[in-house]
Amino acid sequence: xxxxxxxxxxxxxxxxxxxxxxxFYKDKQLLKQxxxxxxxxxxxxxxxxxxxxxxxxxxxxxxxxTTSFIEYGANGEVEYLIxxxxxxxxxxxxxxxxxxxxxxxxxxxxxxxxxxxxEETQEAPVSxxxxxxx
Numbered sequence: 001x002x003x004x005x006x007x008x009x010x011x012x013x014x015x016x017x018x019x020x021x022x023x024f025y026k027d028k029q030l031l032k033q034x035x036x037x038x039x040x041x042x043x044x045x046x047x048x049x050x051x052x053x054x055x056x057x058x059x060x061x062x063x064x065x066t067t068s069f070i071e072y073g074a075n076g077e078v079e080y081l082i083x084x085x086x087x088x089x090x091x092x093x094x095x096x097x098x099x100x101x102x103x104x105x106x107x108x109x110x111x112x113x114x115x116x117x118x119e120e121t122q123e124a125p126v127s128x129x130x131x132x133x134x
Contacts, residue, residue, distance in 0.1 A: 008036065008112060008115055008116070009034075009036065026042065027039060027042060027043075030042065036112070036116065037112075037113060037116045037117075040109040040112045040113050040116075041109075041113070043105055043109045044105065044106060044109045044110070046105070047101070047102050047105040047106050047109075050098060050101065050102060051098065051102050054094060054095065054098040057091070057094065058091055058094070058095060061087055061088070061090070061091035061094075062091070064084075064087050065084045065087045065088045065091070068080045068081070068083050068084030068087065069081070069084045072084060
């Protein structure tokens with residue numbers, strides 16, 4: 001029976017490496033070297049960067065939607081209403097997609113790190129006691 005660490009390593013080697021066409025060079029090198037915990041930490045950093053960039057884009061979208069609606073109210077031209085509604089829908093879909101990606105990456109990589117840390121702490125006392133006995 002495969003333990004959790006071996007299952008995670010198998011997951012990284014088979015599933016993640018095979019879908020690595022959109023990874024950065026650093027990510028590919030970490031996977032190639034078998035540094036899965038560092039890879040998970042890098043993915044969590046990327047998730048935080050995605051969240052920050054999407055929040056900045058949302059503020060811009062709110063500004064654009066607001067000005068479009070103000071222009072529609074002032075001029076009565078339908079183009080401003082349509083552009084404002086399209087921007088509103090697009091920004092809502094972007095927030096939904098980004099939040100889903102953020103929480104998926106964050107939760108899975110946090111779980112991977114916890115499992116790797118638990119495995120390392122369980123292995124560490126065994127190796128210390130066996131080296132002390134020798």
